[in-house]
Amino acid sequence: MSGTGRLWLLKSPGRWVTLYFLSIAVIAALKLSGAIASPVGFILLAAATFLLFPLARRGADGCTSQAMAAYNRRIVFSSFGYVLGLGIAITLWNRYELSDPAVFAISLLPTLPTFGIIWAMGRYLAEEQDEYLRHRTIMAALVALGIVLAIGIFWGFLEMFELVPHIWAWWVLPVWAIGLGLAQLWQKVRGA
Known part of the structure; x- marks a missing residue:
């Protein structure tokens, strides 16, 4: 493959999203088969989210509007926070005897980034010209x-x-x- 072809492959957002979903499928299969435990699964999910970071770095170009570029950044960082928060919350829940206020607090870890995802969608619709x-x-x-x-x-x-x-x-x-x-x-x- 020529240098230009490889550059296109690496810059193509669809490729990174496809790699991300393939990674999620492999991690889910490993988790469901019992090959990996919960903490490892969540660490791998958080690591797989890094595959979406090229979307966050992509600016406006001929195929992507300024609003979409900002939306992608917001969604990627909120999604990373969601996966990380979910992993931390479940790990703490499984390993420690927590009080009700502590359980309430850890339930907010994946919830707050969800609000970021909803906000990102609303901002995109408001900003898209x-x-x-x-x-x-x-x-x-x-x-x-x-x-x-x-x-x-x-x-x-x-x-x-x-x-x-x-x-x-x-x-x-x-x-x-x-x-x-x-x-x-x-x-x-x-x-x-």
Whole structure:
């Protein structure tokens, strides 16, 4: 591969996102198979988040607006805080006998970065000058919300009728983010 081809490969945001999701899949498989324990899994998840840092460093160019570049930075740093906060909170919860106020405090570790993700989306929609890009983002966010609502309602009824186990409510953010990514990918493939 030529030097230009390698540079394009390294600079392409899709490649870094793909590597990130592949890393998450491998880490999840290792965790589910019992090959790694919780602290190691969270450390690996936090390390995998570094694969998204090239998105945070990417500035506005022909394919990325100024608002999107700022959004990417905000999302990457908030996502890193979420993974790190979740790992710290679960590790502390599993290893120590904590008082109720301490449990409340550690539950804020992954929650506060979630607020950063919500704020980043709102800021992007307020800052984006291109109506077409703003429309695409709103449509993708609505599809992601629909996915979360549909899965949540369906799972809730299955749970109510005791067909499936209870799951924690924090699943909403990862499912919404995956839905947002899939909706954006669908728009890109369709050329809409």
